[in-house]
Amino acid sequence: MRSKYFSSISCRAGSSLLFVVCICLFPFLSEAKPETISLQLKWKHAFQFAGFYMAQEKGFYRDAGLDVDIREMQTGTHAVDELANGKVDYALGDTGVLLARANGIPIKILAAIFQHSPLALIVRKEATITKITDLRGKxxxxxxxxxxxxxxxxxAVGISSSDFVRQEISYDINDLVNGNTDAFSSYITDQPHQLDLRHIPYRIFRPRDYGIDFYGDILVTSEKEIKKHPQRARAFIDASMQGWQYALAHIDETIDLILQKYNTQNLHRDQLKFEALKTKEMILGDIVQIGYMSELRWQHIADIYTSQGLLPAGFSVSQALYQPDVELLDVLKENSLKITFAFLIVLLFFFALNTMYLRRAVKQRTSELENKEKELQHLNRELELLSLLDGLTGIGNRRMFDQVLDREWFRAQRDKHPVSVILIDVDFFKPYNDYYGHQQGDDCLTRVAHILNGITHRSSDLCARYGGEEFVILLPDADSTNAHRLAEDCRISVADAAIPHIHSKVSKVVTISIGVSTVIPTVECDPSSLIKAADKLLYKAKKNGRNRVESEHQP
Known part of the structure; x- marks a missing residue:
C-alpha cells in the first residue's frame, strides 16, 4: 500500500515537473524561425517544377522548418553557375553537372526528378532534315x-560541336516555324503541343533513340551545404519529393496554382495539362520512388561522356552522388545548444528526466524501425523491378513480356479486340559478335533495344528482349495494318542508326528481320499460338532475304 502511495506521488511529481519544463522551453521553441534557402530553377515557371510549388503551397517546406525562395530562370543566367557562385543554395540542372564537377565545381547530386530526360530536338517536317545525321552543318x-x-x-552519330552552327536559344518556337533556325532544343512535354495546336508538322529526334537515356532535371547543391547543413539538405529533399507526389496525384489543383501564382509565360490550361501528363510519364512515379537514382546508371552516363572525350578516363561518380549520413554524432552537433539546455533542465527536474528519456528512446527506436521498414520496402520494389528488366539493355525481359502478354490476351479475349506481336531478330549477329567482340556486341544490342523502345509511344505497348539477339514488341488493340506499319518503322530506324556491320550479307550496317502476327483471341487458342505465328513469319523474312518485314496481311 505504501509503495503504491509513493508511486502515485512520484507520477504526480513527474507530471508536474514535465509541465514546468514545457513552460520553460516554450518561449525558446516559439522563437524558432524557418531557415531561408533558395532554389534556382533551370527554366521559366511551368508544370516542369510543379512539385516544388506544391511543397511550398501545401506547407511541406514549412513543416520541415524551411522557407524556400523559388527563383525562375532569368535570361543570361544558368542555374548551376548560380550555385557555383554561391548565389543560391540549391539548383536544377541536367546530367552535364558531371562535367561541371570534373571541372572543379564541388557539386553534389541529390535527386533525379525525371527518370527519362524530356529534352529533344525538333525540326520542321517539310525540311530536308529527315534523320539526325542531316543536322551536320545546320x-x-x-x-x-x-x-x-x-x-x-x-x-553518338559522329557529329561534334564543330559540325553544326550553335545558336543560343531564343525560347520562342516561332524561330523554328519562321526558318530562323533548323533545329530547336525543347522539352517534349511542351513545344510539340504548341506546334500541334497550330497544325505545324514536325519531327522529333530523341536522344533515347540513339542510345542516350539520361536522367532529367537533376537537383543539386554544393558540398559546403551538405557538410554545414546535412539535416537541412535531407529535410529539403524529403519535402520536395513529398511536393512532387502531391502534384502528380492532384494535377488539376496544381494547374490552378500555377495559373494563379506562377504563370509568367501566360500558358493556357490545356498546355499545362499536356505538360503535366507528359511529365508524369517521364517521372515514372508509379514505378520507382520520385527522385530515385542508380549509381550504376550514373556511371553509365559518365562512361558515355568519357567515350566522347568530355570526361577524363576513369571518372567515378560515387563522390558526386549524395549519400545521407544519419549518425548520432551529426545529430548531436546540429542540436548541441538545445541538448545542453535540456541537460540543465534535467539536472533540476530528475523525475522529468526519466520520462523524457524513455519517450525519446521509444520515439528514436520507432523511427529507426520505420526507416528500416521503408528501406526494405524500397529494396523489395527495386528487386521486383530489376527481376522484370533485361540486365544488359535495361528494357523489359522475357518474364515481363510473358506476364504482360497473358494479361493483355485475356483482356483482348474479353473485349474481342485484336492483339499484335512483332518478333525481331538482328541479322547476322553472330558474325558481328565474332568480328567486333562481345563488348561491342553488347553495345549493339543495347543500342538496338533503345531504338525499338523509343518507337513504341503508347503506354500499353511493351518492348522486351526475347532472348539473345531477338526482341519482341507487344501491341494491344493494334490491328495488322498498324502493327505492320510500326514494324516497318522499327526496321527503318535501326538501319538509319548506321551501326557498322561489314560482315552482314545484306547491308554494310546492322539490320533486322521482322515477323508480325495479329489475332483476336478466342477460347480455342492461347498466347503461344500468337508467338508461333510471328516466329514463322520471322523465319519467312529471313528466308526471303532479311532486312524486311513479313506479316499475315501485307499492306
Missing amino acids: RIMMTPGLNADILAALG
Whole structure:
C-alpha cells in the first residue's frame, strides 16, 4: 500500500515537473524561425517544377522548418553557375553537372526528378532534315549549359560541336516555324503541343533513340551545404519529393496554382495539362520512388561522356552522388545548444528526466524501425523491378513480356479486340559478335533495344528482349495494318542508326528481320499460338532475304 502511495506521488511529481519544463522551453521553441534557402530553377515557371510549388503551397517546406525562395530562370543566367557562385543554395540542372564537377565545381547530386530526360530536338517536317545525321552543318538552337544529352546523342552519330552552327536559344518556337533556325532544343512535354495546336508538322529526334537515356532535371547543391547543413539538405529533399507526389496525384489543383501564382509565360490550361501528363510519364512515379537514382546508371552516363572525350578516363561518380549520413554524432552537433539546455533542465527536474528519456528512446527506436521498414520496402520494389528488366539493355525481359502478354490476351479475349506481336531478330549477329567482340556486341544490342523502345509511344505497348539477339514488341488493340506499319518503322530506324556491320550479307550496317502476327483471341487458342505465328513469319523474312518485314496481311 505504501509503495503504491509513493508511486502515485512520484507520477504526480513527474507530471508536474514535465509541465514546468514545457513552460520553460516554450518561449525558446516559439522563437524558432524557418531557415531561408533558395532554389534556382533551370527554366521559366511551368508544370516542369510543379512539385516544388506544391511543397511550398501545401506547407511541406514549412513543416520541415524551411522557407524556400523559388527563383525562375532569368535570361543570361544558368542555374548551376548560380550555385557555383554561391548565389543560391540549391539548383536544377541536367546530367552535364558531371562535367561541371570534373571541372572543379564541388557539386553534389541529390535527386533525379525525371527518370527519362524530356529534352529533344525538333525540326520542321517539310525540311530536308529527315534523320539526325542531316543536322551536320545546320543551325541548332540550344540552351547554354543544359544540352548534355543532345550533345551526347549528336556525338553518338559522329557529329561534334564543330559540325553544326550553335545558336543560343531564343525560347520562342516561332524561330523554328519562321526558318530562323533548323533545329530547336525543347522539352517534349511542351513545344510539340504548341506546334500541334497550330497544325505545324514536325519531327522529333530523341536522344533515347540513339542510345542516350539520361536522367532529367537533376537537383543539386554544393558540398559546403551538405557538410554545414546535412539535416537541412535531407529535410529539403524529403519535402520536395513529398511536393512532387502531391502534384502528380492532384494535377488539376496544381494547374490552378500555377495559373494563379506562377504563370509568367501566360500558358493556357490545356498546355499545362499536356505538360503535366507528359511529365508524369517521364517521372515514372508509379514505378520507382520520385527522385530515385542508380549509381550504376550514373556511371553509365559518365562512361558515355568519357567515350566522347568530355570526361577524363576513369571518372567515378560515387563522390558526386549524395549519400545521407544519419549518425548520432551529426545529430548531436546540429542540436548541441538545445541538448545542453535540456541537460540543465534535467539536472533540476530528475523525475522529468526519466520520462523524457524513455519517450525519446521509444520515439528514436520507432523511427529507426520505420526507416528500416521503408528501406526494405524500397529494396523489395527495386528487386521486383530489376527481376522484370533485361540486365544488359535495361528494357523489359522475357518474364515481363510473358506476364504482360497473358494479361493483355485475356483482356483482348474479353473485349474481342485484336492483339499484335512483332518478333525481331538482328541479322547476322553472330558474325558481328565474332568480328567486333562481345563488348561491342553488347553495345549493339543495347543500342538496338533503345531504338525499338523509343518507337513504341503508347503506354500499353511493351518492348522486351526475347532472348539473345531477338526482341519482341507487344501491341494491344493494334490491328495488322498498324502493327505492320510500326514494324516497318522499327526496321527503318535501326538501319538509319548506321551501326557498322561489314560482315552482314545484306547491308554494310546492322539490320533486322521482322515477323508480325495479329489475332483476336478466342477460347480455342492461347498466347503461344500468337508467338508461333510471328516466329514463322520471322523465319519467312529471313528466308526471303532479311532486312524486311513479313506479316499475315501485307499492306
